[in-house]
Amino acid sequence: MTDSFKIAIAGLGTVGGGVVKALALRGEELSRRAGRKLEMVAVSARDKNKARGFAVKGWTDDPLSLAKSDADVVVELIGGEEGIARQLVETALANKKHVVTANKALLAKHGLQLAQAAEKNGVTLKFEAAAAGGIPIVKALREGLIAHGVDAVKGILNGTCNYILTEMESSGRSFADVLKEAQAKGYAEADPTLDVGGGDTAHKLALLASLAFGTVPNLDAVAVEGIERITPDDIAFASEFGYRIKLLGVARRIGNKIDQKVHPAMVKGALANVPGAANGVLVDAGEAGSFFFSGRGAGEAPTASAVIADIVEAASGVSSPVFGRPASDLSRIDPADGKQAVSSWYLRFEVLDVPGVLASIAGHLAEATVSIESMIQRVRAPGAPVSIVMITHECAQADVERALKAIAASDKVRARPCMIPMEA
Amino acid sequence: MTDSFKIAIAGLGTVGGGVVKALALRGEELSRRAGRKLEMVAVSARDKNKARGFAVKGWTDDPLSLAKSDADVVVELIGGEEGIARQLVETALANKKHVVTANKALLAKHGLQLAQAAEKNGVTLKFEAAAAGGIPIVKALREGLIAHGVDAVKGILNGTCNYILTEMESSGRSFADVLKEAQAKGYAEADPTLDVGGGDTAHKLALLASLAFGTVPNLDAVAVEGIERITPDDIAFASEFGYRIKLLGVARRIGNKIDQKVHPAMVKGALANVPGAANGVLVDAGEAGSFFFSGRGAGEAPTASAVIADIVEAASGVSSPVFGRPASDLSRIDPADGKQAVSSWYLRFEVLDVPGVLASIAGHLAEATVSIESMIQRVRAPGAPVSIVMITHECAQADVERALKAIAASDKVRARPCMIPMEA
Numbered sequence: 001m002t003d004s005f006k007i008a009i010a011g012l013g014t015v016g017g018g019v020v021k022a023l024a025l026r027g028e029e030l031s032r033r034a035g036r037k038l039e040m041v042a043v044s045a046r047d048k049n050k051a052r053g054f055a056v057k058g059w060t061d062d063p064l065s066l067a068k069s070d071a072d073v074v075v076e077l078i079g080g081e082e083g084i085a086r087q088l089v090e091t092a093l094a095n096k097k098h099v100v101t102a103n104k105a106l107l108a109k110h111g112l113q114l115a116q117a118a119e120k121n122g123v124t125l126k127f128e129a130a131a132a133g134g135i136p137i138v139k140a141l142r143e144g145l146i147a148h149g150v151d152a153v154k155g156i157l158n159g160t161c162n163y164i165l166t167e168m169e170s171s172g173r174s175f176a177d178v179l180k181e182a183q184a185k186g187y188a189e190a191d192p193t194l195d196v197g198g199g200d201t202a203h204k205l206a207l208l209a210s211l212a213f214g215t216v217p218n219l220d221a222v223a224v225e226g227i228e229r230i231t232p233d234d235i236a237f238a239s240e241f242g243y244r245i246k247l248l249g250v251a252r253r254i255g256n257k258i259d260q261k262v263h264p265a266m267v268k269g270a271l272a273n274v275p276g277a278a279n280g281v282l283v284d285a286g287e288a289g290s291f292f293f294s295g296r297g298a299g300e301a302p303t304a305s306a307v308i309a310d311i312v313e314a315a316s317g318v319s320s321p322v323f324g325r326p327a328s329d330l331s332r333i334d335p336a337d338g339k340q341a342v343s344s345w346y347l348r349f350e351v352l353d354v355p356g357v358l359a360s361i362a363g364h365l366a367e368a369t370v371s372i373e374s375m376i377q378r379v380r381a382p383g384a385p386v387s388i389v390m391i392t393h394e395c396a397q398a399d400v401e402r403a404l405k406a407i408a409a410s411d412k413v414r415a416r417p418c419m420i421p422m423e424a
Numbered sequence: 425m426t427d428s429f430k431i432a433i434a435g436l437g438t439v440g441g442g443v444v445k446a447l448a449l450r451g452e453e454l455s456r457r458a459g460r461k462l463e464m465v466a467v468s469a470r471d472k473n474k475a476r477g478f479a480v481k482g483w484t485d486d487p488l489s490l491a492k493s494d495a496d497v498v499v500e501l502i503g504g505e506e507g508i509a510r511q512l513v514e515t516a517l518a519n520k521k522h523v524v525t526a527n528k529a530l531l532a533k534h535g536l537q538l539a540q541a542a543e544k545n546g547v548t549l550k551f552e553a554a555a556a557g558g559i560p561i562v563k564a565l566r567e568g569l570i571a572h573g574v575d576a577v578k579g580i581l582n583g584t585c586n587y588i589l590t591e592m593e594s595s596g597r598s599f600a601d602v603l604k605e606a607q608a609k610g611y612a613e614a615d616p617t618l619d620v621g622g623g624d625t626a627h628k629l630a631l632l633a634s635l636a637f638g639t640v641p642n643l644d645a646v647a648v649e650g651i652e653r654i655t656p657d658d659i660a661f662a663s664e665f666g667y668r669i670k671l672l673g674v675a676r677r678i679g680n681k682i683d684q685k686v687h688p689a690m691v692k693g694a695l696a697n698v699p700g701a702a703n704g705v706l707v708d709a710g711e712a713g714s715f716f717f718s719g720r721g722a723g724e725a726p727t728a729s730a731v732i733a734d735i736v737e738a739a740s741g742v743s744s745p746v747f748g749r750p751a752s753d754l755s756r757i758d759p760a761d762g763k764q765a766v767s768s769w770y771l772r773f774e775v776l777d778v779p780g781v782l783a784s785i786a787g788h789l790a791e792a793t794v795s796i797e798s799m800i801q802r803v804r805a806p807g808a809p810v811s812i813v814m815i816t817h818e819c820a821q822a823d824v825e826r827a828l829k830a831i832a833a834s835d836k837v838r839a840r841p842c843m844i845p846m847e848a
Contacts, residue, residue, distance in 0.1 A: 022571045032753050033570060033745070134712045136568030144560030146457060147446045147732035148725055270718070273697065288558045288729040291719035294694070301572055301711035308571035318742050325457050
């Protein structure tokens, strides 16, 4: 074996702790895989004195000093698209250190510049842990499914949302209720916006889309809608139609453009069966067909597993381009007009139980050239609002939105109508 | 870019043709990914004059000459564990050429020696296409899921078997009928033994087990049973219990030993939903949890996809060890005594409709300490044999086999009783 491969870790939260523990437990075997002895040389975290249950070596209070240490790789597990995380990664690359990170926000926002910096300095920047945790989907897209091009990537990429939707389905409880419980149990953040609002999924989708299509990661092009407005009724109706509601990140090629969006979707098949806090990704790899990947997308061991795979690869000298192609090859493809995307739609209206409401809704839909495939109307109690649920034939999002705007203006319609696309 | 990366291909069947076509279609993009121009320099196949629908360059009648050409990589798509395929791979490695192959039989049988030869000569030997076609499962096991160890790999690895079982389920037809049709359609070989008898799955399982557990591929240790004896009744009963029957390759760690077997199994969940000719693999990656991969496991584009990913990696200079660890690290772990493996079992008996038969069966099972969880008895027509189906509580295979041997000896029992383990 040649010299040891020196590892510096910034951030000792759940994932950082998992990495340190796994390296302590299986470092020898992993070193033999890498062909070099893996050696933890330095760590930095917020609180030196926190009880962690494992020993740390080479403590420093200043994470930036890791980028100037004698480490071969800096493992950035601080998080955040700006600030210290960004500074650390940029400095480490500039100092010709490999970087392994789980920071989806940083890469979604600054992926191109960072890839350029890595190439310029002859080092690697790896981020398997940034999307879908333990599932080796970054590797699969970057190196595996490259021969026939990718037409679409569809993923359940946020475990918190999938947990909440799964709980809502099994218990019939409301979004707010389940979220509160998830927060109490530590499954959801005190400020859950980034998860339930779809922002986290958008970060991950931007990375997967870049790998799939050879494009510059383009977070601004991702249309984002969260799961906050999903009701137990929607979930129950979905089930009646043979579907489940999942928060999906979807990136697909439409002509010579790319459409990227995050939204709740009605799904069947493999994606519908991704349970609890798990993640799942479906890749349409052109002629080679569809490939599906699922497993744990967050948490200590799965995410540490991805980080460690990247460390071992960096140690063994593997240096594939950051996004699978040279940074100069990454293209800036125009975003498709997502509003023109065609789909069947699930629509739910809460209306007053008075004559003419259905006729009025049907009229507005017809006017917008939206035609109905099936319908359920359900009265809950005399005098209470009535749920009208429709599945449309395929039509453009813009047409449905136009109809819904007109319908929502009626004083017989309570609350904003709900629309969810039917996927897969 | 540095010099071009010269590719020689031996074998222009379905897969070889797919590789040539994909390189012609997307060679430029793939070259940029590899960082070197990919260049087809030589091919060899059985019949020069066969109409192929694509142009070939550098024809030679002697595949062995490819190993002595100026190619950087020899792509072996001839197949077979001995003969010309083995000679070609050995000669190519000895001549310091990278090798990419889809040859599961060759690697399952001679994996260790070939890995040693590759290491000794400083070249790579890659075989993503040898197991599960387009699914990048070799890569996932070799490089992705390495941090926490693997406890078990369970795979649907033979598309022909999965197609036949799926057809039997949807049509209610017999194994023989569906096989005959599959042969007529070209989905099954004229001699289907290697597929339906489980041998092909065993080859693939031996490779996945080596990657998962760091062991020398050990084909001899794989206990193999095929799908020939599965009846439409078994499939229908499985469905009543909420299961599907799939041919699985299962490798798992039991204590400090490895159990490897290929057999029909009752499955639920992700593996049960692998349709038609697709493949699916479930990996229990210790603390990191379970990961599932599925997609097309055979055919032109999916298999070519795997071959091309390997070629691009070889071209870009990536040289991870053949089975994920240095050949000298691969251990020879004792096979576990598979007969002691514990499972619930599906049992089916065809018996004469006369008093005392059930009592006799139940008595033999009790004597072997096999206890019954549930039972279905069904008469088809007066006087016709009766199907008795039981699901046992967990017990060792050896105990069930002991009971079945005693039961089969009765003249009231028609045909050999059927036993199928309940998995996952």
